[in-house]
Amino acid sequence: MSYQALYRVWRPRNFVDVVGQSHITRTLQNAIVQEKFSHAYLFSGPRGTGKTSAAKIFAQTINCRQAPIAEPCNTCDACQGILDGSISDVMEIDAASNNGVEQIRDIRDKVKYAPSSVAYKVYIIDEVHMLSIGAFNALLKTLEEPPKHVVFILATTEPHKIPLTIISRCQRFDFKRITQRDIVGRMETITEEESISITKEALHTVALAAEGGMRDALSILDQAISYSDEQVESEDVLAVTGSVSQKKLMEMILALFENDAQQALQIVDEFIQSGKDPGRFVYDAIYFLRDILMYQSAPQLDILDRAMVDEGFQQLCNTLQVEWIQKVISILNNCQQEMKWTNSPKVFLEITVLKIIEEPLQHAEGNAVEPESVKQLLQKVEQLEQELKALKQNNVAYESQQTQQQAQKRRQPATKKQFKVPYERIRYVLEHASKSDLKNIQSQWANFMQLLKKQNAPAHATVQDSKPSAASEEALILAFKYEIHCSLALEHQQTIELLLSEVIGKKVTIIPIPEKNWLEIRQEYVQRQRQQQNADSNEEEETDPVVEEARKLVGDELLEIHEE
Incomplete structure (x- = not known):
């Protein structure tokens, strides 16, 4: 096979060919020309940014027959031998497959021998963070005091996994992402x-x-x-x-901004039908909106990651408002997180599109973008106000108006179903509650919530803002921050109770209550307990025979009782 991939054919042969890393190549060139280069280097940075290429060029430059020079000649026998791998004094080792103590000990035994073909032995260890702890320990002493004819170059994409004792013995160069x-x-x-x-x-x-x-x-x-x-x-x-074109992204964002649900959902469906990844679509949309924010804030800076500045992009930047973009990015970010836990990413993407459209956000003029249902309600309210004004002008009796309004209220369905707090059940649990039962549940609560998230995400979201507040042998009182979550918890009651019973090892029934109601009923219970204790104390005083005999002798007026 004669064809070679472009990245192999165009691999850098000189420091000048290493793109976007001039802060590193210039330092290395100066050190080589002045013959003040170190015995150990650490090259860290993202993949594909030129770490191993720079290491190989460094090995060629210090071993070139024309050294000391700033660039390898690539024509002498040393440069050619290093390029084709025929010179064994320059070794490129993959630490992912050679990460054991034996391989490092083999290097440690060979470094003491002088190079056979060139001036310096160079060991390039790629992905060095993959070495085992034992291998790092074996390398440590050699890395600290190697022979004068040996240079180590360690390359890694994850420098945080390398022991600090290794890093401290190297000159570190951080390769950055290429613009x-x-x-x-x-x-x-x-x-x-x-x-x-x-x-x-x-x-x-x-x-x-x-x-x-x-x-x-x-x-x-x-x-x-x-x-x-x-x-x-x-x-x-x-x-x-699998990326999305800028034109499609702009069409999608404009449809969301104008609350055009049909157009937005159609773009999503076309995207999915073409075999693209919904997760990639959300990723591209987030970064495109980020670029719009950056361009609105600092159009002169070259800091865009996803967008190309053209007439359409500039027009969209002038149309969208900062607050709207920030809210949409937040919603898309939540969608991106939820997609990791579902087998139906398309559904989450469609729901997110509808959520963005339905939520009242701000336009550039500062007016709220209201969903269609809100607009209809406002029109009905305006119509009723006009009818009421007409009735007043026609001198309709006030009592008749009140009767009609009350009848209309009775005909209107309830917009919100109130949660009925089970006070008697809660009082019964408090009478039989114990600290040991509550501590047992609290100690297992984090484990229970983690398992519930994996088993049933909606149920986990409902119970997330709740707190175990009191427990008996058979029941648990859950105090919820929001009243609506109490009703939702009852919908998932069977799932929650079954999993909680498995975790704590016994059957238990949950009783939800809003936090404000729980504070009231708990205060009521504490006051009642105190009153009961005071009553019991007075009763003991009254039934004490000594007190009774004293009362007979001197009477209640002269009697004083002191606690010992």
Whole structure:
């Protein structure tokens, strides 16, 4: 097979080819030219940002026959041997598959021998965070005091997993995500050299999908070239990455802003029918709205992650209001979290679209965007006000108006079903409650809530704001922050009671009560207990025979009783 992937063909051969990391390459070049480079380096950063490429270029530069120089010549036998892997003094080790103590001990035994072909032995350990604790310990002493002819370069995407004792013995360089501008510029050079026909918009779409990784960008470009016919278009890139076009995103956001449910749901359905991932759609929408916020706040800064600035984007930025965007991002973020726990992401996406449309948000002029149902109610209220005014003008008797209003109220259905607090049941539980029963449930409550979330998410959401407040052998009083959750808890009562009984090891019945009612009934119970204790104390005093005999001798007026 003669074809090679673009990221392999165009792997950097010089420091100047390492895109977007000039703060690192310049430091390394100066150290090499001045012959003040260290014995150990740690290269950390996201994938595809040039860590192992920079390490290999560093190994070539210090071993080049023309050293000390700022760039390898790539023509001498040392540079060529390191490039093709024929020189064994420069070793690239994958720590993911060589993470044991034995492999590190083998390195430790070999570093004491002088290099055979070049001036320095260089060990490049990729994904070094995958090493075991024993392997790190075996590497520690060698890394601290290696021979003068050895250089270690450790590369990782997760530096927080590396022991601090290792990090402290290395010079650390943090590779950053490559900007879209740098990625596009590098791809323009490559496509021009490779004679690849591609549009400017397609290059930007590739850079957006790469998320700061040059290797990812070249891999996506390779896929798009294979997918397209003669010229690579933006639609080709969107097809291979599963992303959403900026045009579709703007149509969707505008439909949501204008409360056009039909248009918004139709766009969602077309997106799903084309085989795209709903999670990717939400992800793209969040970042696109984020870019609108950033552009509204600082249009001069080049900090956009998802959007390309054109006339349509600027017009949308002028239309949308900051508060509306922030609320929509919050709703979409909640949808993104819920999608992780469901097998029906399309349903969650459609519900989220309707929720955004139904919730009264703010337009750029500051007027509330009201749902259709609210508008209808307001029209009915206005109509009733006009009828009432007409009745007053016609001198209709006040009593007749009151009678009609009362009859109308009786005919209107209740808009809110009030929760009936079971006071007698709660008082009965309080009479038989014990601290041990309550502590037993409280100790298992966190475990119970975690299991309930996995088993039944709606039930978990209902009980989330509740608190076990009192418990007897057979019942548990749950105080809820909101009254509506009491009614919802009764709908999931069987699920909650079965799981709670399994967790605590005995059957128990839940009794929901709003928090404000619980505070009242608890205060009432405490006062009644105190009164009962005072009454019992007085009764003991009255039945004491000594007190009775004293009362007979001196009378109640002269009698004083002192507690000892």
